Amino acid sequence: MASMRDIKRRRNSIASTQQITKAMKLVSTVKLQKTKARAERSKPYFDKMYEVVTSMLAKSGTIDHPYLKPQASTKKAVILITSNRGLAGGYNSNVIKMITGSDLKREDIVLYTVGNKGKEYFARREYHIAKEYPEVIEHPMLSDAREICTEVLNLYARGEIGEIYVAYTYFKNTVVHEPKLLKLLPVEVASEDIEAARSNSLMNYEPKEEEALDLIIPKYITSILYGALVESVASENGARMQAMDSATSNADEMIDKLTLQYNRARQGSITQELTEIIAGANAIS
Numbered sequence: 407m408a409s410m411r412d413i414k415r416r417r418n419s420i421a422s423t424q425q426i427t428k429a430m431k432l433v434s435t436v437k438l439q440k441t442k443a444r445a446e447r448s449k450p451y452f453d454k455m456y457e458v459v460t461s462m463l464a465k466s467g468t469i470d471h472p473y474l475k476p477q478a479s480t481k482k483a484v485i486l487i488t489s490n491r492g493l494a495g496g497y498n499s500n501v502i503k504m505i506t507g508s509d510l511k512r513e514d515i516v517l518y519t520v521g522n523k524g525k526e527y528f529a530r531r532e533y534h535i536a537k538e539y540p541e542v543i544e545h546p547m548l549s550d551a552r553e554i555c556t557e558v559l560n561l562y563a564r565g566e567i568g569e570i571y572v573a574y575t576y577f578k579n580t581v582v583h584e585p586k587l588l589k590l591l592p593v594e595v596a597s598e599d600i601e602a603a604r605s606n607s608l609m610n611y612e613p614k615e616e617e618a619l620d621l622i623i624p625k626y627i628t629s630i631l632y633g634a635l636v637e638s639v640a641s642e643n644g645a646r647m648q649a650m651d652s653a654t655s656n657a658d659e660m661i662d663k664l665t666l667q668y669n670r671a672r673q674g675s676i677t678q679e680l681t682e683i684i685a686g687a688n689a690i691s
Contacts, residue, residue: 488524
């Protein structure tokens with residue numbers, strides 16, 4: 407059985423750790439409110455871009471455009487969005503599993519990593535990492551999304567990669583965060599959305615359809631990636647807040663158990679001392 411000194415030392419250590427987890431929870435809560443609001447503000451823009459693209463595809467019918475058909479290359483560019491820091495529960499591991507558990511072949515994957523955690527994981531396993539963007543996840547901007555999209559779209563246009571994906575964490579609400587692997591190119595739109603847009607489409611192209619798609623599809627892809635970035639940041643803060651809340655609760659339970667052990671050990675020590683005093687008194691008398 408541990409001594410009273412050991413129990414007290416461990417209890418104090420857990421109490422100190424609990425103060426850290428409480429502080430981290432508060433910081434994550436404040437950041438979550440800001441990033442959640444930012445994600446909600448960007449959603450209408452993404453929804454409108456999706457509506458425009460579906461209307462264009464409904465109007466175009468079976469148009470032959472590079473952004474709408476696979477390239478000959480078997481290479482798949484995957485933009486992976488993770489965090490730079492840990493202590494966020496299963497946030498990073500869940501989005502990494504979207505790649506490792508997918509049908510994408512390891513030798514075909516070309517990674518563009520946003521955040522250090524994903525980069526470190528795949529670097530240890532010797533995946534092909536084409537480019538790293540660790541600083542972007544700290545405060546994502548539309549210009550950051552545009553830079554990444556320009557990089558992969560140029561490779562796609564040259565035929566060096568055949569498909570483009572983004573792996574990120576969708577922010578559903580404060581406690582629910584859903585990892586997703588979304589295909590960006592070739593553009594895929596749900597058939598029911600196409601039919602709905604076809605019945606309501608009032609769009610005319612100026613100039614031609616191909617030129618309009620050349621302009622709108624990169625903006626559409628950029629908006630999706632920007633939305634993925636801000637939602638991932640919100641999800642990270644939500645996951646860290648939950649993890650720190652759970653850690654704080656666990657620390658409370660451990661402190662209660664150790665306090666009980668300490669009191670029992672202290673009571674046992676007092677009882678033993680009294681027994682020795684009484685035994686000594688009886689021996690003298």
